[in-house]
């Protein structure tokens with residue numbers, strides 16, 4: 575990421591560091607949102623003008639697909655504008671979505687799974703093990719304010735406010751296949767940024783060989799934690815450094831052109847599309863660079879059933895069921911499972 579000023583420390587990753595790389599890509603949305611909300615552009619446009627900002631086009635891009643506003647984000651404000659104007663982060667988010675689509679990542683052979691299915695059929699055991707009920711149980715879980723700790727073996731460990739992060743990182747939209755180990759699959763557009771872009775900013779040290787991730791642990795508002803006390807809470811996951819740095823590995827902030835809903839892992843989750851879905855950890859509060867292969871939630875719980883790498887593989891059955899086929903959510907079509915979930919061209923080289 576040559577455009578990051580790497581000589582400057584992570585401590586600059588603040589409001590004042592909302593630089594063109596984070597903003598100018600989304601300028602048309604910013605302008606639209608400013609018009610809607612009556613927000614002055616001066617503050618939102620901090621930093622713009624320095625680079626690549628000469629084309630004011632496409633002001634009338636189509637609106638985002640319908641999505642339900644997330645009441646957990648209501649009412650909090652931030653200082654995204656200057657001159658006494660205060661935008662809520664909802665305004666800021668409205669300005670960031672939909673993010674520009676990266677057409678390098680599309681799924682031509684499968685239908686998109688509707689937002690209704692993707693937001694009402696969920697795995698999120700902190701809330702319940704019943705997929706169709708997760709979205710009814712997230713009501714007391716607040717995703718603001720929210721900070722993410724990024725540390726371990728990095729040069730610039732940092733605790734960062736999620737809204738600062740979302741504004742600074744280069745958001746884009748990608749359509750990915752998503753394959754749960756339970757043999758259902760969906761295809762949806764995620765919004766996010768490559769984990770590599772974030773890791774480069776904190777500069778992993780040479781001895782950092784793996785990255786571990788931890789989910790929020792709020793038993794008072796996550797009823798599934800008490801319902802299933804035999805799980806090794808909080809949820810935690812890990813990737814090898816090359817997997818973490820792979821361009822497919824997306825820190826995800828949105829789904830279907832809108833901020834993530836809580837049932838999908840708001841405010842921030844991982845998407846690792848060539849691995850079984852449980853690697854795609856939700857509501858991340860900590861990212862840590864470590865020197866040894868970290869333990870993972872599902873491997874700790876059932877080591878014979880869930881490994882660390884968990885790459886999608888039709889030829890390796892789960893001990894209790896086949897992985898040769900999968901069922902597409904919504905259409906219920908049965909299709910053959912693809913090695914690496916169809917991303918073998920891009921990732922198989924990491925496993926030779």
Ligand SMILES: Nc1nc2c(c(=O)[nH]1)N[C@H]1C(S)=C(S)[C@@H](COP(=O)(O)O)O[C@H]1N2
Pocket residue numbers: 692695696697698699700753754755789809837838839851852853854855856857
């Ligand atoms: N913290 C946390 N992350 C999680 C899970 C979970 O239970 N808790 N479930 C995983 C599993 S098994 C899957 S298939 C996906 C489901 O993501 P979705 O509900 O957005 O489809 O989230 C993954 N991330």
Ligand SMILES: [Mo]
Pocket residue numbers: 697753754755756850851852
């Ligand atoms: Mo899953």
